[in-house]
Amino acid sequence: FGNGDVYLEKYVTSLRHIEVQVLRDSQGNTKILGLRDCSVQRNNQKIFEESGSTMLPRELEQSAYDYAAKLADAVEYVGAGTVEFIFDLDANTIYFMEMNTRLQVEHPVTELVSKVDIVSTQFRIAEGEAIADLKPVSEGYAIEVRVNAEKAVQKGDKMEFVPTPGLIRECVLPEEDHIQLITMAAAGKQVSPFYDSLIVQIICYGKDRNDTIAKLREYLERVRITGVCTNIPLLKRVLDDKVFVDGVYDTTYLPHFLERIDFSELVKDIEDSADMHANAVDADTLKIEGSDELKVLSPSTSIFYGSSSPSEPPFVKEGDIIGVDQTLCLMEAMKMFTPLSLKQFNRSGAVLYPADQKFKVTRIMNSDGQQVNQGDLLFVVKPIKSAENAA
Structure with missing residues (x-):
């Protein structure tokens, strides 16, 4: 206010959304746990989160780690934080976007591959302990999907997803060694209209990206939630899509994907999966x-x-x-x-x-x-x- 300067930012037309997980204690020990890619998103809401980025060159990945560590050190940050970057595909460079000074919803994918319990480490840091002895690794691959209570609708020539709160009649989320669940969903639970539509986080771990995709796709086939609509049929279609599997896309992937598929079939699949016909009136x-x-x-x-x-x-x-x-x-x-x-x-x-x-x-x-x-x-x-x- 009171300053006539104009702040300009470069407009990036084709990008990937990447972020680096940081831990830093009050003694100045900074640890980088890894990188996540959150480029499969809709309306700036992340749907898929991965423990690696398929298009990011190794040297730019290392640059992201270096920048994240320097930023945390420069502000004498304490705790767990996420440094977010834009990966400009045309310019083949990365730009700092923001730092989230908290745990992200998608932090479990980093925990699985780094073998570091971020939550407990954050408590250690809060108690004043040093994390100089922390030795993150990078083993395997993890993908998280967000299961939202929502249905697909067509408004004019556009496809939209709207929340569907209500009573969950049936909920089957099988337990598997390679699957982690963070969920509020259960039979008899009410999905409130007042809060975010996210009801389940499903995190899958595998030896590499292709293995993780295959395991996650097979797992989703056995998940059953009725009474409220969910985006599970959409998640399964993405996991089957060659563009996604090949990993060559930017943040416009999901809107373009929705233009390629039979939307009326998706709408029907979402309603059938939720057994919404049981709620139908005559x-x-x-x-x-x-x-x-x-x-x-x-x-x-x-x-x-x-x-x-x-x-x-x-x-x-x-x-x-x-x-x-x-x-x-x-x-x-x-x-x-x-x-x-x-x-x-x-x-x-x-x-x-x-x-x-x-x-x-x-x-x-x-x-x-x-x-x-x-x-x-x-x-x-x-x-x-x-x-x-x-x-």
């Missing part, structure tokens, strides 16, 4: 006895909002005549807002609200900011005849 369920009115039920656990902001008018009011494309409300889960319309309830073989039908909103059951669970009543609507519509 036309008879929606009918209100003794009336021609229909229920509109919440598709998931979310926070209900009747307008886009407190200063904006509601999307619908009682008495409004609407079509199936009309936005009824916003459903918020994990800070993501999804418009809800009658059309979204229609599916192959079950048209609950016909496209050529108009409906009258007779009751709005919730207020802004109210939590609703899957199956809760949101609205009551009444199909109207053409003559009534004209009136």
Whole structure:
């Protein structure tokens, strides 16, 4: 503030996201545990994290280690930290991005290959112990995938993933020597709409990258989570993809991959894997006895909002005549807002609200900011005849 200088950064069009794990004690002993590659990401959210980078030359890897150590020493850092870099593929060089002064979600991949328990070492450092005797190694390869409670949807010509909080009905995560799990998922557990959609971290260890990919792919085939949608079908498709296996890609890999695959097939696979058909309702369920009115039920656990902001008018009011494309409300889960319309309830073989039908909103059951669970009543609507519509 008060300074007219303009700060310019180089715009990098093709890059890999790499990071170096650092430990440093109060006596000035700095240890580099290894490097991670987090280039398979979507909307700047990491999906895959690996204990090595397939395209980074050895000399640049060593430079990253040297820079990370010098940075930690220069600021007299104490504890566990992650120094992040941009690897510019066109210029074949690396640039410092930031330092995260904490443990990263993906730290287990480094623990597996370095044979260093980062968490316990951090406690030792906090107690004032020296880590001069710490001798990290580099053995094998590790990959972590993030299992998120989310489903794939198509919005216009774009593919998006939206959170799907709710009740987990079934959860099978087999125990294996080469697999580590960090999970909140279990049968009967509720995935909250208030927090991040990450429900399981699966970390796989192998002798090399190809071995780890094969083991992880086989393991995911035996994982079963129902009641909420997850991105496991997407993870399996990535592990099968030749571009990913060959390791020649940049941070645009995942968006480009989604353009290459059959998205409708992925949507179906995600819903089938979650056994969402068990949650599906039919036309008879929606009918209100003794009336021609229909229920509109919440598709998931979310926070209900009747307008886009407190200063904006509601999307619908009682008495409004609407079509199936009309936005009824916003459903918020994990800070993501999804418009809800009658059309979204229609599916192959079950048209609950016909496209050529108009409906009258007779009751709005919730207020802004109210939590609703899957199956809760949101609205009551009444199909109207053409003559009534004209009136």
